[in-house]
Amino acid sequence: MTRYDDILGAIGDTPLVGLPSLSPKSSVRLWAKLEGNNPTGSTKDRIALAMVEAAEASGELTLEKTILEPTSGNTGISLAMVARRKGYRLTVVLPDNASQERLGLLRLFGADIVFSDGDKGTNGSIEVARALASDEKYFMPFQYGNPANPQAHEQGTGREIVADLPEVTHFVAGMGTGGTLTGAGRALHAHDPSIQIVAAEPELGDLVYGLRSLDEGFIPPIFDPSEVNRKFLVRSDDALRATRELTSKEGIFAGISSGAVIHVAQRIAAEVDDGNVVCLLADGGWKYLSIEAWAEDVETAEKKVSESLWW
Amino acid sequence: MPVQVKLPTILRKHAGGEPKVSAEGDTLRDVLGDLESKYPGITKNVLSEDGGLHRFINVYLNDEDVRYLGSLETEVGEGDTVSILPAVAGG
Numbered sequence: 001m002t003r004y005d006d007i008l009g010a011i012g013d014t015p016l017v018g019l020p021s022l023s024p025k026s027s028v029r030l031w032a033k034l035e036g037n038n039p040t041g042s043t044k045d046r047i048a049l050a051m052v053e054a055a056e057a058s059g060e061l062t063l064e065k066t067i068l069e070p071t072s073g074n075t076g077i078s079l080a081m082v083a084r085r086k087g088y089r090l091t092v093v094l095p096d097n098a099s100q101e102r103l104g105l106l107r108l109f110g111a112d113i114v115f116s117d118g119d120k121g122t123n124g125s126i127e128v129a130r131a132l133a134s135d136e137k138y139f140m141p142f143q144y145g146n147p148a149n150p151q152a153h154e155q156g157t158g159r160e161i162v163a164d165l166p167e168v169t170h171f172v173a174g175m176g177t178g179g180t181l182t183g184a185g186r187a188l189h190a191h192d193p194s195i196q197i198v199a200a201e202p203e204l205g206d207l208v209y210g211l212r213s214l215d216e217g218f219i220p221p222i223f224d225p226s227e228v229n230r231k232f233l234v235r236s237d238d239a240l241r242a243t244r245e246l247t248s249k250e251g252i253f254a255g256i257s258s259g260a261v262i263h264v265a266q267r268i269a270a271e272v273d274d275g276n277v278v279c280l281l282a283d284g285g286w287k288y289l290s291i292e293a294w295a296e297d298v299e300t301a302e303k304k305v306s307e308s309l310w311w
Numbered sequence: 312m313p314v315q316v317k318l319p320t321i322l323r324k325h326a327g328g329e330p331k332v333s334a335e336g337d338t339l340r341d342v343l344g345d346l347e348s349k350y351p352g353i354t355k356n357v358l359s360e361d362g363g364l365h366r367f368i369n370v371y372l373n374d375e376d377v378r379y380l381g382s383l384e385t386e387v388g389e390g391d392t393v394s395i396l397p398a399v400a401g402g
Binding site for chain 1: 367371374376378379
């Protein structure tokens with residue numbers, strides 16, 4: 001059934017596609033869950049709807065309130081779509097070095113934008129949003145601390161993977177809020193406790209690590225490290241290389257965090273003799289065109305990507 | 312075992328601005344101890360009061376987060392790279 005009452009019904013139930021050209025050996029199959037197929041082009045549509053619906057049910061969110069959220073882009077865009085459909089106002093706190101496509105999409109969906117210091121990345125936008133949120137006119141879903149986030153991934157993302165590929169042995173996803181790893185991790189471990197949940201983390205470089213003190217670090221409250229088995233750091237040039245390989249070898253147009261996930265999946269696949277490795281491709285490649293991720297000259301692409309907030 | 316340690320921006324001042332330094336040890340704990348003896352004060356915010364890793368610090372051995380390996384007791388080998396980074400979020 002592919003008919004829904006409105007756009008919100010089309011969120012989730014994304015395709016799981018094989019990656020026959022990217023597996024280092026034939027006994028280890030790589031699979032990609034195409035979250036870019038969601039209505040606004042990213043996996044965040046799931047959590048935006050879940051967080052808004054949870055707040056409506058609890059009474060925390062009513063039409064007089066403005067939704068406020070710190071985001072590096074995708075969650076803001078998803079919330080903007082949900083807000084449009086349901087009639088809410090939305091203010092997004094966004095690092096000022098987010099790509100122009102993110103800004104464009106937020107604006108066309110009618111979101112108001114408050115910029116935070118790009119040097120501080122998402123940590124910075126969280127700081128600014130928290131200060132604003134003390135004003136009662138705002139309702140802040142706070143994806144980093146809202147249980148509806150991992151729940152959406154447990155009941156959606158994880159459940160779908162188990163249904164489509166019960167023989168899954170590994171699941172690789174990016175670590176942003178920790179929602180996908182925690183939620184899908186729970187669903188997958190409930191199905192088979194031996195499944196390895198593997199996190200990919202971006203090494204964003206000095207661009208984002210210019211914190212005044214190490215106490216300015218941040219770990220999302222909803223992240224449950226007990227669901228994660230291994231975690232890997234990925235440099236932007238490795239993430240970019242894998243993103244470009246997704247396109248050139250598999251015909252898949254995905255964002256750069258997807259490349260980071262594929263890079264980690266390839267490292268895991270090289271270590272095991274057999275398995276089915278599911279890679280969560282969080283968004284499509286559209287928002288990374290302006291940073292020339294697919295430039296003919298790889299050095300140009302590497303330079304521009306390394307200077308951007310691609311996570 | 313001699314290893315390379317990649318320092319986050321915020322700690323480089325302890326090491327004369329160097330982004331990468333060498334250190335010795337058989338485990339990560341030893342390596343951090345060696346770093347501290349070479350650059351006093353450098354591990355003040357990396358280790359917590361109980362001697363474990365500070366909550367907001369991630370340490371990676373050859374790009375793998377050591378909290379999912381043996382944490383500070385993780386053994387290191389010659390030529391390994393240890394990276395220290397503050398915890399950041401995304402989304």
